[in-house]
Amino acid sequence: MTARIIDGKILSEKLRATVAESVVAFVGATGAAPGLAVVLVGDDPASAVYVASKGRQTVAAGMRSYEHRLPADTAESDLLALIARLNADDAVDGILVQLPLPRHLDTGRVVAAIDPRKDVDGLHVENAGRLASGQPGLVPCTPYGAMIMLDSVLDRLAGLDAVVVGRSTLVGRPMAQLLLRADCTVTIAHSRTRDLAAVCRRADILVAAVGRPKMIAGDWIKPGATVIDVGINRVPAPEKGEGKTRLVGDVDFDTAVAVAGAITPVPGGVGLMTVATLLANTLIAAHRRRGLAAPP
Numbered sequence: 001m002t003a004r005i006i007d008g009k010i011l012s013e014k015l016r017a018t019v020a021e022s023v024v025a026f027v028g029a030t031g032a033a034p035g036l037a038v039v040l041v042g043d044d045p046a047s048a049v050y051v052a053s054k055g056r057q058t059v060a061a062g063m064r065s066y067e068h069r070l071p072a073d074t075a076e077s078d079l080l081a082l083i084a085r086l087n088a089d090d091a092v093d094g095i096l097v098q099l100p101l102p103r104h105l106d107t108g109r110v111v112a113a114i115d116p117r118k119d120v121d122g123l124h125v126e127n128a129g130r131l132a133s134g135q136p137g138l139v140p141c142t143p144y145g146a147m148i149m150l151d152s153v154l155d156r157l158a159g160l161d162a163v164v165v166g167r168s169t170l171v172g173r174p175m176a177q178l179l180l181r182a183d184c185t186v187t188i189a190h191s192r193t194r195d196l197a198a199v200c201r202r203a204d205i206l207v208a209a210v211g212r213p214k215m216i217a218g219d220w221i222k223p224g225a226t227v228i229d230v231g232i233n234r235v236p237a238p239e240k241g242e243g244k245t246r247l248v249g250d251v252d253f254d255t256a257v258a259v260a261g262a263i264t265p266v267p268g269g270v271g272l273m274t275v276a277t278l279l280a281n282t283l284i285a286a287h288r289r290r291g292l293a294a295p296p
């Protein structure tokens with residue numbers, strides 16, 4: 001038996017198409033397209049690729065994209081001043097500051113400066129608190145996308161045992177909160193967890209958000225489990241030529257696919273959902289700011 005592949009390409013295209021439809025209705029109702037501002041500080045090549053792709057997909061969904069590229073040595077006060085301007089700009093519904101920031105900038109202070117109603121990355125402490133206390137807010141894009149992937153293969157999440165490996169504020173913690181909201185019985189594992197393999201083997205839903213290539217092999221997985229691999233790790237790929245690399249997840253796909261019931265690939269899985277859910281969050285933020293009911 002091999003697992004069903006949860007295809008991030010198909011699911012993200014579907015979500016982007018739904019968002020684009022809702023944007024048309026939003027423009028019809030308000031006369032303005034939702035706007036997303038993305039701020040990139042420095043010249044990290046991977047971040048530049050992400051930002052360009054976000055801009056393209058924002059425009060393709062019928063929204064306005066505002067890109068702000070700042071030099072790597074930007075003073076924190078200048079970055080905070082830009083965020084203040086974007087907070088006050090009525091054309092901007094969502095603000096995303098591309099992470100990681102250069103070391104001299106305090107990520108916590110920068111994220112805290114974003115208006116929580118425009119915090120489409122869902123990282124502001126107000127949105128984290130809203131998620132933890134079961135109130136509507138903006139949910140971090142990657143876990144949001146992972147939940148859509150789970151819903152695509154599972155009729156019912158209630159009562160299932162879910163294990164999230166990783167407890168970052170960006171992925172692990174909000175993922176666990178979303179699973180709890182869906183009535184799963186949730187375990188959060190991390191670097192201090194004892195007998196991680198045994199903990200993982202209990203999971204009907206296993207989410208790996210660790211950042212360690214292929215750490216979770218097939219013999220850590222309960223037969224038939226649904227596996228969401230959030231990890232994106234670049235590893236050497238000598239088979240492709242000298243100095244070449246490729247992306248792998250935190251799950252050892254080749255052994256896991258023989259045991260799991262459904263699994264996300266890397267690449268082609270969760271990563272593709274993240275921009276689509278960013279657009280969905282921007283649309284939600286645009287509705288809420290105008291007192292309109294957000295699309296489901």
Ligand code: NDP
Pocket residue numbers: 142165166167168169170171172189190191192193196209210211212230231232233270271272274
């Ligand atoms: P962090 O480094 O912030 O967190 C990693 C977590 O894994 C920590 O909680 C850490 O535990 C835990 N961990 C580390 N080593 C082990 C171990 N040996 N056993 C058990 N737990 C361990 O990473 P992120 O959450 O930001 O990202 C995780 C992965 O997801 C990365 O590969 C990243 O590239 C990827 N990612 C993918 C995205 C996407 O769109 N698909 C978006 C964001 C991230 P402790 O807290 O105890 O240190």
